[in-house]
Amino acid sequence: MAQKDRTVLTGKHFMEGDVASAEGAIAAGCRFFAGYPITPATEVAERMAQRLPEVGGIYIQMEDEISSMAAVIGASYAGVKSMTATSGPGFSLMQENIGLAVMTETPCVIVNVMRGGPSTGQPTKPAQQDVMQAKWGSHGDYEIIALAPNSVQEMFDLTIEAFNLSEIYRIPVIVLGDEIVGHMYERVTIPSKEAIKIVSRKEPQVPPEKYAPFKPDKDLVPPMATFGQGYHFYATGLTHDETGRPQTDSAEEQKKLIQRLCDKIRKNVDRIIKVEKVMLEDANVAVISYGITSRAALSAVRKARQEGIKAGLLRIVTVWPFPDKYVAGIAKQTRALVVPEMNYGQLVREVERAAKETPVKFLPKLGEEPHKPVEILDALRRVHK
Amino acid sequence: MSSPQPKPEEEIRIGVYVCHCGLNIAGSVDCEEVAKYASTLPHVVLAKDNRYTCSDQGQELIKKDIKEHKLNRVVVASCSPRLHEPTFRRACEEAGLNKYLFEMANIREHCSWVHLYEKEKTTEKAKDLVKMAVAKAALLQQQEEAVVPIIRKALVIGGGVAGIQAALDMADTGYKVYLVEREPSIGGRMAQIDKTFPTMDCSICILAPKMSDAGRHPNIELLTNSEVKEVKGYIGNFKVKVLKKPRYVTKDCSACGDCAKECLATTPNEFDVGLATRHAIYTPFAQAVPSTYIIDRNICLNKDNIITCDKCIKACEIKAIDFDMKPETIELEVGTIIVATGADVYDPASLVEYGYTKYPNVITSLEFERLINAGGPSGGHLIRPSDMQIPKTVAFIQCVGSRNEKGGRPYCSNVCCMNTIKDSLLIKEHWPTTKIYAFYLDIRAFGKGFEDLYKRAKKEGVTFIRGLPADIVEDRKTHNLWLIGENTLQKELYKINVGMVILSIGIEPQKDSEVIQRLFTLSKTSDGFFMEAHPKLRPVDTPTGGVFLAGCAESPKDIKDSVTQASAAAARASILMSQGKVTVEAITPKVIDEKCQVCGLCVRVCPFNAIIANKEMKKTDIIEAACAGCGTCGAECPYEALTMRHFTDEQIYAQIDAATEEDANKKIVAFCCNWCSYAGADFAGVSRMQYPPNVRIIRTMCSGRVAPKFVERAFAKGAAAVLVSGCHIGDCHYINANIQTQKRVEKLWKKMERLGLNKDRLQLAWISAAEGEKFASKIKEMQDVVSKVTKEEIEKSKTMAKEKAG
């Protein structure tokens, strides 16, 4: 009897967010997971440990998050879509190698199920405190892609999206979940395999002797060869030229490389960025939100509308690169913006930057529960007057 | 463990038998009178003289008398106990008398043969010797011998034809044999030789099968490239340390030779006497056993621990090369040992007149063997090194390094004559027209089939000329050689021109034979070859129990004799091993606990670590099996707490007293160790060396047994002089017991000086078993001392014993 295809568990499921993310990864073609147990991301690892062998993939539990990230990069260079999952402390440990992945343009996915920090903080409590770290966590100048799911379904969908983006742009992509989406159970609809769009990295079109591992195409992304195919290429965390050879002294090469690493994202923001617009057409006040907070924001906006307040919601899905254009647009048409975040003020700074003169009302939230709709509603009422 | 002593009240009944030994003794001793005299001695119940006491009748007579006359002691006055003591002891035992109740007086080697021409004095001496023997006999006690187990494994040192034969014989008998060879392969000299005389068969063809048998034999463990470094223990229980030098090639080697092809370093091949080249990695010769290659690190490019060149490693498919091999010391436990270390050949370069190493066409007989050998460097062509041409005329020169006082080799090397005859026939066989001369002193063709071969050579036209060349001169242009000398038969000078000269070089002892000598406490003849325990009756035994000799290590001999001797040695060793046990002579000490102070002095002097002083238990114990009975402990003990069985103080005192009872002031009391000086005195007798008859020899196992008090006793009794004599330092059969002898005698000398006594009256002499001459002259020399001793000095020295030693 033929083996049942276990790569995509098509159908309706009632599952946990972490599990959904794992399923999304496998559906996206991820066949390598290296990680280290940490609350609240452990369930991703557990699911991968159980599921990857079923689909011929590899799960390895490393000695720490540093090695997990390193192994993920290694597996990717060996041609396997790979990922890791972690939370704050582990995410910090991964930063150096995330930088390496950026520098060596390594497709890979990091799921960060955010919890309260700093340091060990509140392992079992939700937070959105790593948003800035996701962008600036590693040293040096670079761009990165980060997606913020707000449901179990999105933990599935955006993990697939993350893999696709990482393969297209040869860049690590971060799924910024949080303790709630990670641990919450919801209904998830997994489409048929065919219905799922999967993208893989560009392969070189030239013979090995002509291959320059970091020579970009027009989209600024270089085709990626795989270890063992005879390309004999060299990748290094040092500043390098298009052939991969270290260029530790040349200002020219440093400029050239860093600009390209950033521009391959900046010049493609329209293709990358995803937002969700709700009742914004006539809105004169708007909530700008992301991740789990956006669910409270949505009901707040609906209640406001019932009260006759022309409220709308801009939900940011792609946290990085930051959707300046959308925020600026909303800012122009509204009197004020409300930004609820489960932190003490992070992404709001980006909003303020983009909103220019338009006043921004920030609603912080630390520890305890996520924002209640009424808290956001109150804010809307106030800014509406 | 000695059985109940004869009860004190038991009457001592001694029988004395004086042997004529045909005329050997009777010729210069009045045996009848000696017997008559003996009958007057205390405890002697009967005394008889007969023609051959050692004959069956002689022995029967003794047995009969023991029974009929209830003899409980027997004294035989005849030859050396080293010869017939075992015979008479057996006779006594057969008659139910414990063999330790037998004593011998040596009136042949020590008397009749050495004072042939003064019958009365000789007879008087014989009486004295009998008196001494009887005196000792009266004090003899019966002893039980301890039994020592014999490890049923043998060690053979030397992998030449003798060693191989000995190893094979013992292995076939079923005993485990370790065959130690210092060269990379077994085979020895025989492997180098082309043909063997007189049968002319191919040497390696008959040797190779034996070699591979030895290599394959389940009972033989080959230890090549190895040397014996240490030997401990005693007959039946030797502990041997063998140093196995690394080959740098493992046993996996298939001897394919690919490595040598790649090897970058070369050197002349020892096996071909330097006439061919070998590489740093090599096998000595095609038939080598083991066939495993070996790396000569002296020429290999890889020095220290650095592998600069890895050509052989790369060439070796089975990865058998290992430069990290280290020397290993292997510890063996064996019951018997056969020394077959072979001999060296004489280096003729020192005989300048023959121009060896100066003239290219002067070669040695060993070089000849390689040249004439089909597998040799010249493919069997006898070519002149100077021009690679086959010579029209060749000359053999005999006795090069043999029978030559000048060259320091006075003896005959035994094989050279026949070897030359063989070689000359080989030349004739290949190149019949070659003119061959052989210059000799005497042609010795004594062996089976030898004379025929000699005749054949003469018939083939080989010219034998008596008289060795006095000089060889080379013709600069042709490199031919002029031989100039005297034909001592024709009494005329000759000057003969030849194309090539072959020096028939002699055989000499291994350059380092003293190493082996020391390891096994062997003795050597003056020629430097190892000496057998008895030249006729124990020709393959050594004085050291359990150690035997085979091959040229004992004396120069041909292949046949080497093999014969090897089989003999193997048989002797196998006898021990088959018995599985050996009785150690009951001459070991007994501790008298009441007297022992556990001071530990005896422990310090014991060469065999056979004594344990347990201070806590206030007790000293003897390890019987380890003790060899030298008695140096007994001599050292200040409390007389150690009794040397069969050589007790009382017994020796009795001998001294008997010897000095009459005319002490004219007598020399000599203490001789059993192995060297007593045997030396025997040797003097065998060779009829005459010396003054006033010496009285007292036999001890080792000079180490001679306690100062014995010397003092002799002086106290008025002896004119005392001789203490033993093996040469380093040759002691009890490792180094004679060092103690030296110390003690030096002490005595000091004491004599203090007392103003003439030191010359006490002499110390190291005399080996081969130095009969030295013994004789020693006695002559002491005779002068004796003649000069005054009454006063005698009296003065009587007090010596009372004085405390300094």
Add this chain to the structure above:
Amino acid sequence: MSEEVHPFEGYLRGGMIPHIWCDGCGNGIILNCFVHAIDDLKMDIDKIVVVSGIGCIGRLSGYTNTDSYHTTHGRAIAFATGVKLANSDLTVTVISGDGDLFAIGGNHFIHAARRNVDIKVICANNFNYGMTGGQYGPTTPLNAWTTTTPYGNIEHPFNLVHLAAASGAVFVARWTTLHVRRLVESIKKMLQKEGFSFIEVITPCPEIYGRRNKMATGIEMMNWFKKAADIQNNSDPAKAEITSEKIVLGEFIDIEKPTYDHLLSEMISKVQKKMEGGGGQG
């Protein structure tokens, strides 16, 4: 003479030689021995991956004409683990320094050894941090002088071969850059062996370490290796000391043990067999 072409040129990445290493440095010898071993074995160069960490020797991966990766400091083994597990056909070699592998990267080393991942690790031990100018590290001998031990080193060094053996490596050897023939043979063994294998190569660093410790030239340091070398194959790595008088060298460990890769693929195929006939959904 005409254009000289070194026999190993083909194994070197075009245009990368001369390398950055100082004169008298042994790293080049290690590179030489490594390609020498590959050449001897006639291995498929396409299937060889060389991974290195940070430090002088870290540059080595750039010089071999192979698929190479120059990781962050200390992480080479972790990266290599990912590569090897993702494609078991590859021969993955980590060549890095003592500081990289045993200070910052020590944790990865012992765990990779424990798992017995089939990767080959060559450690260039030069007794200090050369690239940063000669600070003391995990292998710096007691009392040695470095820029950060101006009064002499008071830390006890690791015995790397003992550490490797204790951590579970299946092949452990130590040579110096003077013992090139043996080193090449050991590398060949290692490349053919399955499982976590480790070779420590003691290498001269005259410029940075040597001159502070009375060995100002490579030759002096190499002669120290020559003088002190004591080859004890198959001996106990715990006793494999490194002192000024004695440097114990040899192949210490060569055992068989199922590799992580092997057990992993076994497990995977077992699971997949079970899947046939279909298990329930997630």
Add this chain to the structure above:
Amino acid sequence: MPVRIWRKPLDTDKVKVPEGEVHIIKSRCKGCGFCIEFCPKEMLETSEEFNERGIHPPKVKDKSVCALCSFCEAVCPDFAIYSVKKECKDGC
């Protein structure tokens, strides 16, 4: 068998040990001197000339014979020296 060995072996001319030829890529040499120090035949020495980095590369001593062990090649950190089998003229 300590027998005096003094003659030139008869097969001296027949036994051919391969001779090596040392090639030096001067431009690469950094002058560590390992090849000179550890050549078992001690056939190398520092030359007078300079290379572009101001180093005296090694050179083969006159009349010295390379045994072709190629240790210099193996111990050179800079791939600057190697040895090949000398093409022997007299068809050996």
